[in-house]
Amino acid sequence: MLSVAVGLLTAAALVEFLLLRVVNRATGHLPGGLQAVASGLVFAGTGAYNLAYLSAAVLLGILGWLLRGQDRILSSLLIAWVASLFAAQALGSTLVASKVGAVSVAGVLLVYFLFRSLRTRIVRVPSALGRFAPSVGRAFPILIVAVFLSALFLHAGDALSASGLGVPARVEVFAAAEVLGIAAAFLAPLYIGGPVRRASLVTAALAVGVLAVPLAVRPDIVPLISFWSLGFQMSLPMPLYVGAASCLAYALAQAYQDRRGTGYLVHGLLLALLAGRMLADLYLVQLALVGVLFLTISKPFPEAAPHPSAAIPAAA
Structure with a gap:
């Protein structure tokens, strides 16, 4: 059941990204005959957005409930996130504290995910890459x-x-993080690990080819779509972005081929990528939370919550 929910979220988020954030941004640059088709696809993308939004909230709530016997801190934080999410949605812009509260809970969750990862995560790395x-x-x-x-x-x-x-330097900090995002992409293959596979190398090469087409045909709209879709301004040298895309494609292919042994790692990598670095709304924040959780979890998720009596020894 949990795997179905994860698959539904990933599929909906991918459709939303392609239709609402890519096709929608490019609609104005398409020939007249294709604009009507693109408009219909954007409507479908809106449906995928709503489905992914609700799926992520429900999934995080379910995981918060299921994990209460494995990690009470994580369980409490996940439930707190769902509560703060609905509070922020209900109150909207009428109460600044609701939005700041939701963002704060998300930040604490991300730091806790990282703390757990640094304690327990084992990285599988191809031996050819060195010790x-x-x-x-x-x-x-x-x-x-x-x-x-x-x-x-x-x-x-x-x-x-x-x-x-006023909060100083927030714009500068966000701008500087673009370098960190590119660096993370180059490190993704090392984190995913596994033996070097031909299929992964082909996938990386295809990613370069796919990115090269719009760069050659309409280089002016690529940074625009990149910024509104993933939050990258593409202010660094272009070869860095091409190399980053190649590394991410390689890592995704590696994680997909090892999906039976790595659990939800491929979903985590894809959702973290789809979240982008802007996190412009709470939907994207949710994708980031689910993505990082799946990237850093070290134990399988329980499919059912432990029974309250499970921890009570039977009477002699």
Whole structure:
């Protein structure tokens, strides 16, 4: 049941990304005949957005309930997130504290995910990459969490500034995190690990080819779509972004081929990527939370909550 919910969330988020964040952004640059088709696809993307939003909230709530016997702190934080999410949605912009509260809970969750990861995560690395690769690979979740925290800091600061409480350097911190995001992409293959496979190398090459087409045909709209879709301004040299896309594609292919032994790792990597680094709304924050949770979890998720009497020894 849990695997079905995870698959539904990942599929809905992927459809939302392709239709609502890519096709929608490119609609104005398409020929007239294709614009009507694109508009219909955008409507479908809105449906996928709503489905993914609700799926993520329900999934995090279910995991909070199921994990209460395995990690009470994590369970409490997940339930607190769901409560703060609905409070922020119900109150909207009428109460700054509701948005700041939700963002704060998300930040604490991300830090706790990272803390658990650094204690328990074992990185599988191809031997060809050398003995220092595991230590380097462990920086991947640190960079991912840092990127997401920079976005939460930006949005919390914006909310507080609207009420007269200025938060300095939030824009500069967010801008600097683009470098961390690119660095994380290059470290993704080290974190995922596994033997080097031909299929993964082909996938990485295909990613370069797919990105090269719009760069060659309409290089002016690529940074625009990148920023509105994933939050990357593409202010760094272009080869870095091409290399980052290639590394992420390789890591996704590796995680997919090892999905039986790595649990939800492939879902975590894909959802963290789809969240982007802007985290412009609470839906994207949820994708980031689920993504980092799946990237850093070290034990299988329980399919059912432990019975209250399970911890009570039977009477002699």
